[in-house]
Amino acid sequence: MRLLVINANTSDIVTEKVAAQARRSASPGTEIVPVTGTFGARVIATRAELAMGEHSTIVLAARHAEGCDAVVVAVSYDTGVRAARELLPVPVVGMTEAALHTACMLGGRMGIILFGRRVLPLYQELVASYGLSSRIAGWRALESTAAYGRGTHDELDREIERTACDLVERDGAEVVVLTGAVMAGVPARVQGAVPVPVVDCIDAAVRQAELLAQLKLPKPTAGSYALPPPRELVDVDHAIAARLGRGA
Amino acid sequence: MRLLVINANTSDIVTEKVAAQARRSASPGTEIVPVTGTFGARVIATRAELAMGEHSTIVLAARHAEGCDAVVVAVSYDTGVRAARELLPVPVVGMTEAALHTACMLGGRMGIILFGRRVLPLYQELVASYGLSSRIAGWRALESTAAYGRGTHDELDREIERTACDLVERDGAEVVVLTGAVMAGVPARVQGAVPVPVVDCIDAAVRQAELLAQLKLPKPTAGSYALPPPRELVDVDHAIAARLGRGA
Amino acid sequence: MRLLVINANTSDIVTEKVAAQARRSASPGTEIVPVTGTFGARVIATRAELAMGEHSTIVLAARHAEGCDAVVVAVSYDTGVRAARELLPVPVVGMTEAALHTACMLGGRMGIILFGRRVLPLYQELVASYGLSSRIAGWRALESTAAYGRGTHDELDREIERTACDLVERDGAEVVVLTGAVMAGVPARVQGAVPVPVVDCIDAAVRQAELLAQLKLPKPTAGSYALPPPRELVDVDHAIAARLGRGA
Amino acid sequence: MRLLVINANTSDIVTEKVAAQARRSASPGTEIVPVTGTFGARVIATRAELAMGEHSTIVLAARHAEGCDAVVVAVSYDTGVRAARELLPVPVVGMTEAALHTACMLGGRMGIILFGRRVLPLYQELVASYGLSSRIAGWRALESTAAYGRGTHDELDREIERTACDLVERDGAEVVVLTGAVMAGVPARVQGAVPVPVVDCIDAAVRQAELLAQLKLPKPTAGSYALPPPRELVDVDHAIAARLGRGA
Amino acid sequence: MRLLVINANTSDIVTEKVAAQARRSASPGTEIVPVTGTFGARVIATRAELAMGEHSTIVLAARHAEGCDAVVVAVSYDTGVRAARELLPVPVVGMTEAALHTACMLGGRMGIILFGRRVLPLYQELVASYGLSSRIAGWRALESTAAYGRGTHDELDREIERTACDLVERDGAEVVVLTGAVMAGVPARVQGAVPVPVVDCIDAAVRQAELLAQLKLPKPTAGSYALPPPRELVDVDHAIAARLGRGA
Amino acid sequence: MRLLVINANTSDIVTEKVAAQARRSASPGTEIVPVTGTFGARVIATRAELAMGEHSTIVLAARHAEGCDAVVVAVSYDTGVRAARELLPVPVVGMTEAALHTACMLGGRMGIILFGRRVLPLYQELVASYGLSSRIAGWRALESTAAYGRGTHDELDREIERTACDLVERDGAEVVVLTGAVMAGVPARVQGAVPVPVVDCIDAAVRQAELLAQLKLPKPTAGSYALPPPRELVDVDHAIAARLGRGA
Secondary structure, three states: OEEEEEEOOOOHHHHHHHHHHHHHHOOOOOEEEEEEOOOEEOOOOOHHHHHHHHHHHHHHHHHHOOOOOEEEEOOOOOOOHHHHHHHOOOOEEEHHHHHHHHHHOOOOOEEEEEEOHHHHHHHHHHHHHOOOHHHEEEEEEEOOOHHHOOOOOHHHHHHHHHHHHHHHHHHOOOEEEEOOHHHOOHHHHHHHHOOOOEEEHHHHHHHHHHHHHHHOOOOOOOOOOOOOOOEOEEOOOHHHHHHHEOOO | OEEEEEEOOOOHHHHHHHHHHHHHHOOOOOEEEEEEOOOEEOOOOOHHHHHHHHHHHHHHHHHHOOOOOEEEEOOOOOOOHHHHHHHOOOOEEEHHHHHHHHHHOOOOOEEEEEEOHHHHHHHHHHHHHOOOHHHEEEEEEEOOOHHHOOOOOHHHHHHHHHHHHHHHHHHOOOEEEEOOHHHOOHHHHHHHHOOOOEEEHHHHHHHHHHHHHHHOOOOOOOOOOOOOOOEOEEOOOHHHHHHHEOOO | OEEEEEEOOOOHHHHHHHHHHHHHHOOOOOEEEEEEOOOEEOOOOOHHHHHHHHHHHHHHHHHHOOOOOEEEEOOOOOOOHHHHHHHOOOOEEEHHHHHHHHHHOOOOOEEEEEEOHHHHHHHHHHHHHOOOHHHEEEEEEEOOOHHHOOOOOHHHHHHHHHHHHHHHHHHOOOEEEEOOHHHOOHHHHHHHHOOOOEEEHHHHHHHHHHHHHHHOOOOOOOOOOOOOOOEOEEOOOHHHHHHHEOOO | OEEEEEEOOOOHHHHHHHHHHHHHHOOOOOEEEEEEOOOEEOOOOOHHHHHHHHHHHHHHHHHHOOOOOEEEEOOOOOOOHHHHHHHOOOOEEEHHHHHHHHHHOOOOOEEEEEEOHHHHHHHHHHHHHOOOHHHEEEEEEEOOOHHHOOOOOHHHHHHHHHHHHHHHHHHOOOEEEEOOHHHOOHHHHHHHHOOOOEEEHHHHHHHHHHHHHHHOOOOOOOOOOOOOOOEOEEOOOHHHHHHHEOOO | OEEEEEEOOOOHHHHHHHHHHHHHHOOOOOEEEEEEOOOEEOOOOOHHHHHHHHHHHHHHHHHHOOOOOEEEEOOOOOOOHHHHHHHOOOOEEEHHHHHHHHHHOOOOOEEEEEEOHHHHHHHHHHHHHOOOHHHEEEEEEEOOOHHHOOOOOHHHHHHHHHHHHHHHHHHOOOEEEEOOHHHOOHHHHHHHHOOOOEEEHHHHHHHHHHHHHHHOOOOOOOOOOOOOOOEOEEOOOHHHHHHHEOOO | OEEEEEEOOOOHHHHHHHHHHHHHHOOOOOEEEEEEOOOEEOOOOOHHHHHHHHHHHHHHHHHHOOOOOEEEEOOOOOOOHHHHHHHOOOOEEEHHHHHHHHHHOOOOOEEEEEEOHHHHHHHHHHHHHOOOHHHEEEEEEEOOOHHHOOOOOHHHHHHHHHHHHHHHHHHOOOEEEEOOHHHOOHHHHHHHHOOOOEEEHHHHHHHHHHHHHHHOOOOOOOOOOOOOOOEOEEOOOHHHHHHHEOOO
């Protein structure tokens, strides 16, 4: 199986961390095909960057999905997931979406750790858009950017552990989801200090993408995720035009 | 006052219809500045087109907002509204959002008429994202594309009248919202045959945009709608870079 | 345009403060017609007073709406708004309702400041009745009654500033709504110290009332806001009887 | 025990029907004290009449509650219940509220039968205000006014039976609530033809009022249902003033 | 009247405390028939014990309901209530369910006191299953097990008083519900120190069970609470088989 | 890997059908260990049977989980899942829960097909308990019992196809979930006639159970899914006692 892993951030370091975890998570025989955004934010963390990221994701999806069996969107706002799911003939799953649904099968209400108070509303809107707000026990925003360097970050790991434990103790979280593409691989390091499961979004997403591919369900031909009849488009990426446009 | 009216669709006919209604709705002394998308779908109606439209809206916003007092996004999925609201120093309002909130002050639950069953989920997701799902009495999807030609369309007008009346009679709608940028100006033509108010989204949006501008409230400097500190961006539109980027 | 501004409280000081702000908010050429309740509480703040206030509002509405183009109910529980909206041929808007819908177009979730812990449930019930509970980031109740005197109140202004900032910092409010008819005009004084927009309910309501009037939408003839067929009434105010009663 | 039964409608026929059922429902030794509104609508069925009814209910409550152990508000919009609950030292329960909570203990989701499509939104708003919307399987509005005459009404009874059965068959209702003060006593007549329990609101309310009285719980001294400190009032009913006002 | 009171816990001390309060709450002439679980947990407080308790409740219900007019399930998770309600021809009510609905008629939002943080999610799931989550002001979990001894427990009573007051002051609770079968009788002891009503679940349940029996509503013959056609069962308790099984 | 597949129904034919599909769905090297209930209903379809099934599931779980890496509960009400998840050290997933979460990653809102109108409320309660009600587009109940025989059932397959298409066309379902353990394997037969993915609950559950096992997350030691300290139990199954009881 080939899994396309889309990082719509224009930052190789994030792609590297994601790809490393994706390879650890993938089944034997699954090839990970990581791609990085060519335009937009280094690290998507504003609403305007999200808007560009939506576009970037489908450009990458249209260009690189050929020959892939499923797609993981490795931006933690699940940027462009719905659009790519419509556009491609194979399953597409967002990293946060995958983690949330996986967490739902592991316990009751979950705690969410994210980076930057500023983006808390973006995650709350995302979770609400999945209809899962009632499954959230609590939220915590950390401010560290240590993860964007290479290597590990012991101090941040300790902060994540303390935060996860606090979510368990004060908010009654029964599972913890650690958001952020750059956090790929971190849950395994902190799990030992946390009394409930800590879900790694990339780990969950790679496995859920494989699962969805293995179900071998057909692309819908009705509804908002079917491929539409050829569309009239202006000045769009050639790969998108080839999939969506008139004359395709 | 100058109002920027963004049509992220790449179709002049829609811009024309929107601009005509916007000028009818605007206060004396308000100048309407209509702009049309330069890339993407002629008429946004798929999730992939929506993703491109998000980007298109903020490109247009960044390029043309200078000197404007407020912005109307004249795409009926309110495409890019949240991103433009973050990016710009002036109020930004989506046409559907404006109509929904206006309708809430006119009656109880409202009926929504839209075009194309395929996009019904997109509208339902939009309304849910505003927290307004409980205010909806019923939905109706029409399939006509007659509005995309020039001039009026009597047959479609009659269908809209029948549909609005059906929403009133069977679903108990106390207000009707007619979605679609291309529908600008139509509510006034059908109102006479409908026993409850029919809201014109462009009419509502232009007036709400003026209202928000007149409140003279400051741009937030905290939260997800504040302008962020300068961001590291790659290959983005110069106007976006100028507003959002490092070195701006 | 003539705007009827109904203060169902029987306190001239509140009417004065409301009228002063209403005149600042109104468009040139709009005449503000303020009226004060003739029976009931000096300042509505209990459920029993609210019940009398419902009645008082429609008495005032029936007596004074003639010749007016729209009505603002300047009681912050939006007391009697739904009843007056049914009774009158012109738009009726509540001050809190107007502020809430306006705030929805300015940011994400909002913080609400109110006066008196005792009335917190009344506001929560009001917001829930509009279907907007999910848009609230947090609530704060202050206990001061300083605003019921004439002139300004620096100490209370400082407390409002601190409270608004606290809603931003701890609850993530992206807009703040300051409730209370007597608070008309205060947001402009405190805005400078608060990093997100602070909405003045009277400012919002006057402008929304003008907007609704300018839409020139017809009075519904179906649903719960249509004028009913003449009703059999006993010993009611002559102005209500004239509008609603048999023989009217 | 003495139970005050408040009919804020100004129609003796409704009071008679309510009182007759109340006496059938009351425990041996319970005295029913029925009172009728002195001003307002013959039969409350519009929003303006509801506003007057709120006032009327508390006037009746204040005048007649002395010596009573509990109060039933026998208007099916539970008009003024919250206000009377605040004002009086004894339990107050609305007829619809009582039926809804009773029905919740009898099955899963319930069907609601009401009279007049126009008032459907009023009932939906009422149920939502109790937080019980998710417990409703379906709604049916009948248009008959036959019940406002004396004696029984076989044809209407048959229509109610058919409607209740339809709620069971098509909407999956597991209990049926028949709203309307004038419907007191009807459920017993139609129950034989309906395969699920049909709740009589007056029956439920009288019994719940007795139950609440027997709990002998104290009047709250905190929160929005406590009696407030003496209030400054203008030109209010002497009985209200005596309970609520300054100098009381 | 005879009321079956089912304690599915296998602990006589709990049954004793429940029965004592039930007898205080019952009307003159009502006989209380208390029964205790024969298998399962001494005190149900885990999900696995709840699963056994579901079974235990219906075994007790099937064996002992003969000749009874209504049933109270005296396990505070309302364990097996829905199953027993289906199985038996008479009304069945859970102690927590009864308290919640009763509390709804006494005030606005309520505070819930429970024992053991571990079971907080179980109560939250229970309340959500009744559709009543929006009526909850706050939750408090105490850790004491003092109530499982005989006699009173002054220290725990004081802690309950402080906790109830804290729910009123900080969370705005307008009623307090004290969960736990073993707490039967305690609310009367602490009420004096708490400014809002404290509901005793057994008190509420016994009275609601009597009320439901007095309504004399028929057992449903449609829906999920009707008795099904005879079922094919394997190795089940003879009393359950007699009511539910083929050949019954 | 070894997967325990629990059929708490006491019917071998259901176990056979489930096991056959489970073996088709399992990864190479995964051993399926199917077990059948020893007491209770042949086919769980009433609330009383559900109560016994809760108990049956944990008896089977406690007896047979040794040496297994994960557990699937193959009863479509996910009977006993939460209890087994608490009791066992390995992941436990319900067949319907797995299908619902999987479907969420495949499209927007889903249609649910179930068997027997009587059980519709049970499924609605189940979905609500997962917080997923807003993800449901529509429900359909079929009455056929043809699936309980051996072999295939062409006529029922055709009815399922028609029903699925109807959910797509009228309710806008973008995915369809076919509930019922006995339906294992049917979705693959009908998929060709349905324009959106049809999820096989056993297929989804087996794969999700494998996925959860592969995540190698620890058993929680806090919250309602942790194993409690040894419990005092009376006359319970020896395997449950060994895992949960004092002296274990």
